[in-house]
Amino acid sequence: MRTELGAGLPGWVLRAAVGGVAAGVAGVLVANGVEWLAIVLYGVLAAAAVVIPASAAVALIIAYPAVAMVFVDGETSWAGVLALVVLLHLLHVLSAYAAIVPIWSRIHLEALKAPAKRFAAVQLSVLALAAVVILLPGGRTGEVVEVIGLACALGLVVGVVLLMRRKS
């Protein structure tokens, strides 16, 4: 397929998007009662992630809100959780693409079509899972079920490691 190279968007748009999504995450955290000091620290990490998207700062700005939401005092809202499900995944994907292009590059939106479709598919499946979780009645899980769940998680890890070994 022959394509003509258009003007495209400036490369810093991806990093700006990372910053914007991080700001959205910070807003969700504030709405759920996370302390301001923690939010400032999160801002510093987000700034580092914007400057160096291939750094460990990205992992921190994804893990930090997740842990903060879980261990925050008081009841967490499902709306906040669902928003973070979308935003944290978006942070992960945007940072991955921002890390492979220089800041003064040009981004052609056609390149992001396939990732956007996959993102939407993954989010739909996870949000469907969340809906099931919300709709299911709460209560203590039996020990057997927990052991089976842990075994499944362990199998998942083993499967991933085997897949990675096959790749390399």
Added chain:
Amino acid sequence: MNRAQRLREALTSGRGAHWHPTDALVRGLALGVGMVVAGGLAHEVALVLFGAPLLISTLLALVTPVLGTPTVRVRGLPRTGEIGAAKSVVEVDPGLGAEVMAIRLPGVGDGGVGPVHLVPASAREIEVVLRRDAWGEGVDLRPDHLVAGPDALFVHGPITAAERGRVILPPVEALPAGLLPARAVGLVGAHRARRPGDSVELRDIRAFQPGDRLRRIDWRVSLRSSAMAGTAEGTNLHVREHHAEADADVVLALDTRQDVGAELGEWSAPARVTTAGPLGRSLGEWSLASRGTTARPGGSLDLAVRAAASLAAGYLRQGDRVSLVDLGRPRLGARPGVGRRQLLRLRNQLVVCARSAGWAQRPVLRPEQVPHGALVVVLSPFLDAEVVELAVHAARRGNLVLAVDVLPEPLRADPETPWGVSALKVIRMEHDVRLQAMRQHGVAVLRWGAPIAGVLREARTGRRLHR
């Protein structure tokens, strides 16, 4: 693998021309698995939901095969070109499973190798517009690339590609009417030569010699001379001798020793501000370091090369033979020739000469480089006495010499020194004295852009009177 290669491999963490995982893969796996397992252990559904998208997208990337070696090939890039835009096609084979590609290509309206573009890997042929606004050698394309799989979790590269460049030929400006002499008798144009030949122009009538063609016998003169001598018919034959027709020779002598602009303050600093090189570098080093342009734009060398290309085109169009002599490097000239191919050759050679500019201190014009009776066009800013002596010596050897002054106008004094204006006055006066000295020695002097024909006519008349 030797030690240097092993060291390079260790420093670059195995990155390069093979598929390898990125930080995003490690992040997706660690956070995805970690949050799902931790959520399960701590009975926190929210943690499981946070980790699930990361884990799922990472697993999707892992199960998608990314194979093969991506290749990038440039097609349709000629070695030479003209100023302006040209098109080329970059063929891409991204390999199996590739989703996006970051490739360095010239953008819309950009010159040089351009920025990195993030394009879909499905684009197999990318049409790029190459734009160069200055003549000279330069790099047009360097398609460095990196190919990424789904979510950029696996990448191939980055690969630094080979540079692909073109030689942009100096532009040929259409000379206004009257700039070139229509026919300077005996010197340029479609000319009669001194030697006998086959033209229709009568050269002499002389006695018949063995080897003369019978059809050249002038019977009327032969009969009359026989009658006057009282000899028998046929014993006092005369033949008509004609001039030969020869192409005129024009020698373009390019002074590549200096390249100066209109700003006097920049004369002592050959490196441009943008290149940020150390002061005192030779002009040759500067011109090689400078990308996309061989000479200082608007400088004396730029003007001289443009003038030489335009003059060559004008004289070659008249059917003359034109050669090129680099006064700074005599080996870099071009032999006399005619036709469109000679124009192409000369324009190419002008770029080569400008690339090697600033090599010599003294100008050299050997007598054997100037054919007898040739018009010598010296293109120089005339900033030293050596080139003036050279032009005068050429005139004394019997050639008509045309000195084209390519010093940029108007010169501007260096504002950073109190002596700037005084230095400008001294340079200006010395320059005027040199031009006047050449005029006094029969050299036709003009600034580039002034009509040549009248100046040449005056110089020729002056030479005849002088003789």
